[in-house]
Amino acid sequence: MHLNLKPRSRLHAKTRSNRPGAMLVCLFFLVCLPILSVIGVEFLERGSLQDTLHWSLSYKPLFILNVGLSFCLLVFIYAIVGSPAIAGAISTLVLGVMALISYLKVKMIGEPFFPWDILLNKESMDIASLVTGKAALVRIGSIAAAVILVLMLRWVMPRMKMPVVWRAVMGLCALYALYAFGVKTPLAGKILDRAGVSEIVWNQQENYTNNGIALAFTLNVKNSIVQKPATYSNESIAAVAADIKEEGLKQAKGSDPLNGKKPNVIFIMSEAFWDPTLLPNVSFSEDPLPTVHRLQKESTSGYLLSPQFGGGTSNVEFEVLTGNSMSFLPGGSIPYQQYVSKPVPSLASYFADLGYKSMGIHSYEGWFWDRDNVYKQLGFESFKSSENFENPEVKGFFISDAEVSKDIIREVDNTANPMFIYTVTMQNHGPYDTPRYGQNSIQVQGNLTPEAKSMLETYTQGARDADQSLQMLIDHYEKSDEPTMIVFYGDHLPILGLDYQVYAESGFVHTGKANEWTLEEVKKMHSIPLVMWSNFDMPKQQIPLLSDSFLGAHVLDMLHLEKPANFALNAKLASEVPGLLNNLVVDSDQGLHAEAPDSVKALIEDYRNVQYDLLFGKQYMASHLDHDYLTKTAQTGYNAEFGAQVGARSAMESGSTPDAKPASAH
Incomplete structure (x- = not known):
């Protein structure tokens, strides 16, 4: 030892x-x-x-x-x-x-x-x-x-x-x-x-x-944590409210073509939908988007300026539904996961106040971007995610766009009240680097590498299916006696290879380095086709460019509906600054600016203050205008119909019998 x-x-x-x-x-x-x-x-x-x-x-x-x-x-x-x-x-x-x-x-x-x-x-x-x-x-x-x-x-x-x-x-x-x-x-x-x-x-x-x-x-x-704007105060919000009242910005424009009858209003945000025929030096064996191209000639159409590229779908939803802008939030932030933790006024709660059933439909799982919880805060009555689709058709990796169109028709047909539906599809979600559909029906020709060509053909096949699913809805509602309006657009351009491979190879942008793009190229890489259709008379409008956050106000004007305070301000700003991103401002003459011109800075600051007031502030606006709308809480029994269905389905799959019959979907 x-x-x-x-x-x-x-x-x-x-x-x-x-x-x-x-x-x-x-x-x-x-x-x-x-x-x-x-x-x-x-x-x-x-x-x-x-x-x-x-x-x-x-x-x-x-x-x-x-x-x-x-x-x-x-x-x-x-x-x-x-x-x-x-x-x-x-x-x-x-x-x-x-x-x-x-x-x-x-x-x-x-x-x-x-x-x-x-x-x-x-x-x-x-x-x-x-x-x-x-x-x-x-x-x-x-x-x-x-x-x-x-x-x-x-x-x-x-x-x-x-x-x-x-x-x-x-x-x-x-x-x-x-x-x-x-x-x-x-x-x-x-x-x-x-x-x-x-x-x-x-x-x-x-x-x-x-x-x-x-x-x-x-x-x-x-x-x-979003910092309070230096000019935010009760006095600044009161001044904005006074301007809205004085200028009559809330009032509906024109006469109501439906004489008070309430049409179904269906928003379809198609995953990564864009027009691949815009690529220069590239040709297609047939037109992949015949429906969209026809509507661009016959109906209201134009382009939306998306705050996203390639991802961040929920941020586009946030802009469209709430009228708020990502431009006033930290770059790369995700409001659905960071800021929407209490009721936020939106198109869903607005239409619910008019007697509509407000429903969200998404052909993917409800947890994605926390939609299960966020849709409740936005005032939806129900949210139907992929878990609630019964034996859906899957195309590629996800539920098909055609299945989503069928589901929209089913929900509207089975609901007595008019419906506001906000739909998000999933079929054409990336990546596109492996052929997912077997033999693609449309071939691409152009000065592209084999990898880029294959990627573009796979994407184009999905875009073609999205176009066909839109036509399916049009075919149905052309024969329907229910007045219905469809607003169809994409959330962002697709990711077609690392370093923007397809865009650079085709010459759509001059380089694959985003920080070297011109303002025109930034605009192109964020511009998404928008088409509208209705089975009732509606004047055709051409929309050169409009930020996603201003789309809601524009649709309310087209429907001759009075706009709530925040959407009224959006309409005023859109008339002077139709496009607003962090690094791009588009004026009413379609002029491009890296930052806001002095002539509109005060109006943009009003927009920032109102957004801060609604999301993070003391809700001063509600004491001056639209109190009930701006302070509305989540709907009682949110998503009860699908919650009951999920519970019943789980019980059946486990071999047990639920104590009571599941509630009817409507």
């Missing part, structure tokens, strides 16, 4: 004698790893070592800030786990995954990784579908190798046990530093100003490129 103890005593003495050296090695590791991590994650996201080194050397203060934040993350994790190598491996993994997600998001939709993306659940699988690409796999392999290499240092570095109190102090200091930069405390603000940090919230891709991933991500934490 004595012989066995001697080596341990010597080892213990050696460890004690080398304690200062072990501490120096540990500190060297804690300092060097963040430097290497920042270079590594920037290389992963930028894809060019030359660009990474140029940024590191040319923007040294910004580089140092990124290193500092990475150091704080490493120290915080070390304070928890107590091992420098394990802490280093975890921080390397966290930063690497963040860089990988940011890289994939930029490639897909031109937006980096935001703090609020952490809230995404299964929605993140849209990005996960791209991890099979070569570039993504190389990055995943690099991250895994780096994590393993850092972890192996555990067997090389001298062991040092730091007192728990010291670790706790270090961890709290590191956590406070991260917090300070996240909320931008006065001291952190001074440091950022001296370092020359310029936060470009309206162009987040440029924000991340200039400031670095770690810094830009941290600075965006405070943007999770």
Whole structure:
């Protein structure tokens, strides 16, 4: 026993004698790893070592800030786990995954990784579908190798046990530093100003490129909370309300063609619907959109300016249903998951007040973008998601658009009251890199790579099916004695390859780098076809361009309905600024501007104040106008019909018999 103890005593003495050296090695590791991590994650996201080194050397203060934040993350994790190598491996993994997600998001939709993306659940699988690409796999392999290499240092570095109190102090200091930069405390603000940090919230891709991933991500934490506009007050809202009253903006325009009879109003937001024939230097074996092209000649039609590209469908819903604008919210934010946690006035609650049954229909699962809960807050009576479709036809990967049209007809036919329906389809959701329909009926010719050609043909097949599903509805309601209006449009342009491959190869845009597009190209990449049809007389209108947030006000005017306060303001603004995005403003003459002209800034500020009042403020507007509409609560018994059906179906599938018959759908 004595012989066995001697080596341990010597080892213990050696460890004690080398304690200062072990501490120096540990500190060297804690300092060097963040430097290497920042270079590594920037290389992963930028894809060019030359660009990474140029940024590191040319923007040294910004580089140092990124290193500092990475150091704080490493120290915080070390304070928890107590091992420098394990802490280093975890921080390397966290930063690497963040860089990988940011890289994939930029490639897909031109937006980096935001703090609020952490809230995404299964929605993140849209990005996960791209991890099979070569570039993504190389990055995943690099991250895994780096994590393993850092972890192996555990067997090389001298062991040092730091007192728990010291670790706790270090961890709290590191956590406070991260917090300070996240909320931008006065001291952190001074440091950022001296370092020359310029936060470009309206162009987040440029924000991340200039400031670095770690810094830009941290600075965006405070943007999770929308700041109160400097001009927001009861007095400013009262002035807007007075203008609405004085100018008669709420009043319906023209005479009512239906003499008070209430038509069904059916909005169809077709997933990724766009007109592929707009691509130059590309031809199709037949017209993929005969219905839409006919309606563009015969009926009210035009283009909507979408705040999204390639994804973020719920943000388009948010704009159309509420009349609010994504332009006043942090870039990349998702109102359905971040801000709609209480009743918000919308078209659904407006039509419900008129005696309509307001229903949402979506041919995908109800949890997506939290629609199950959000539709309740928006004033819908019911929400029919894919779980409530009975034996639906599936085409490609999802429920077919034709099945959705059949379901709309079924719901309207079985409902005594007029209906307001907001429909979101799913069939033509990406990706399109693998043929999903077998043999496509429409062939594409043009100067495209085989990969781009295949992708475009798959997308075009889905667009053709969407067009046919619209014709199905028209055929039905042409024979119906129920007055019905259909508003058909897409949510955003489709993702047709990384770096906007199809758009760049066809010449639709001059480059696959979104930050180099002209204003005209930005406009084209956000412009979605809009067509309307009704089985009653309605004057034909041509709409050159209209933001999604102004569509509701326009439809109410077409139906000769009095507009509530917020939609009345929308109509006034749309007459002067029909297009409004973060980085693009379109004036009434279709002139394009990177920022709002001085002549309309005050009106836009009124719009911002009213939106803040409704979503986050004290609801001053409700004390001046439309109190009942602006303060309406969720409908009692929201979605009771489908909740009962789901419960009965679950009971039947489990082999038990429900105690009572399920409630009728209507």
